Amino acid sequence: MSKAITIAEAQRYDAHTIDVIGIPALVLMERAALATFNNILNDDFDLTRVVVVAATGNNGGDGIAVARLLKIRGIDVEIYLLGDPAKATPQTTQQLKIANYYNIPITSDLNHIVNATVIVDAIFGVGLSRAVTGKFADAINAINAADAKTVAIDVPSGINADTGDVLGVAVVADSTTTMAYNKIGLLTTVGKQHAGTVHVADIGIYAQDRLEHAR
Numbered sequence: 506m507s508k509a510i511t512i513a514e515a516q517r518y519d520a521h522t523i524d525v526i527g528i529p530a531l532v533l534m535e536r537a538a539l540a541t542f543n544n545i546l547n548d549d550f551d552l553t554r555v556v557v558v559a560a561t562g563n564n565g566g567d568g569i570a571v572a573r574l575l576k577i578r579g580i581d582v583e584i585y586l587l588g589d590p591a592k593a594t595p596q597t598t599q600q601l602k603i604a605n606y607y608n609i610p611i612t613s614d615l616n617h618i619v620n621a622t623v624i625v626d627a628i629f630g631v632g633l634s635r636a637v638t639g640k641f642a643d644a645i646n647a648i649n650a651a652d653a654k655t656v657a658i659d660v661p662s663g664i665n666a667d668t669g670d671v672l673g674v675a676v677v678a679d680s681t682t683t684m685a686y687n688k689i690g691l692l693t694t695v696g697k698q699h700a701g702t703v704h705v706a707d708i709g710i711y712a713q714d715r716l717e718h719a720r
């Protein structure tokens with residue numbers, strides 16, 4: 506799967522897989538989380554203290570599911586939640602419910618980010634649509650100032666996945682697990698600088714032409 510795609514293609518392939526083929530969004534989210542979780546374990550990071558920084562879109566949902574997988578593995582993990590949980594997507598709301606079942610601590614203390622050994626960036630993925638400001642920018646600056654290794658989910662938050670441009674401020678990640686196909690913005694110089702090692706995760710989402718072939 507060497508091809509790289511645009512934001513619009515990613516969103517179109519997601520929607521086709523969910524709405525036409527019928528794989529539920531939560532199943533795709535679980536596969537995205539499993540792929541990220543396995544990459545975190547394989548990347549051999551110091552997992553003494555993991556903080557997942559999540560917003561309330563589906564990128565955040567991926568991260569909250571990663572937090573649960575780490576918790577079940579016995580790893581000290583907590584979630585730094587950005588935004589109003591009441592405004593979360595249905596999938597992310599479900600992931601928060603599951604995370605609560607496993608008693609995963611939720612914090613809003615920026616110092617927890619500073620003291621982490623690994624930070625998972627689950628703030629924005631392909632849904633980033635404007636410059637990052639306010640508490641989102643504060644969190645990204647804290648992530649970049651921390652000594653921790655940083656793992657980005659799908660797209661380093663703040664990077665435009667089409668152009669590689671930094672929209673205000675962006676996470677500088679050591680590795681990125683991006684779903685289905687690489688993103689054209691992560692092939693640019695600035696995109697590469699922010700993504701670190703890019704792992705492309707096969708989560709069951711394919712381009713139309715491949716779908717025709719598979720049928």
Ligand SMILES: NC(=O)C1=CN([C@@H]2O[C@H](COP(=O)(O)OP(=O)(O)OC[C@H]3O[C@@H](n4cnc5c(N)ncnc54)[C@H](O)[C@@H]3O)[C@@H](O)[C@H]2O)[C@@H](O)CC1
Nearest residue numbers: 519530533534562563564629630631632633634635636659
């Ligand atoms: N659609 C699906 O079924 C799947 C999506 N996946 C994940 O979902 C992500 C896309 O999720 P979403 O479309 O919910 O969007 P994101 O989670 O990328 O972004 C969250 C929300 O933030 C808001 N936002 C955008 N720019 C902002 C800014 N500068 N400041 C503050 N808020 C801002 C937007 O309302 C956006 O919906 C992908 O990147 C991937 O991580 C994966 O779970 C795979 C399956």
Ligand SMILES: [K+]
Nearest residue numbers: 626629660662
């Ligand atoms: K992200």
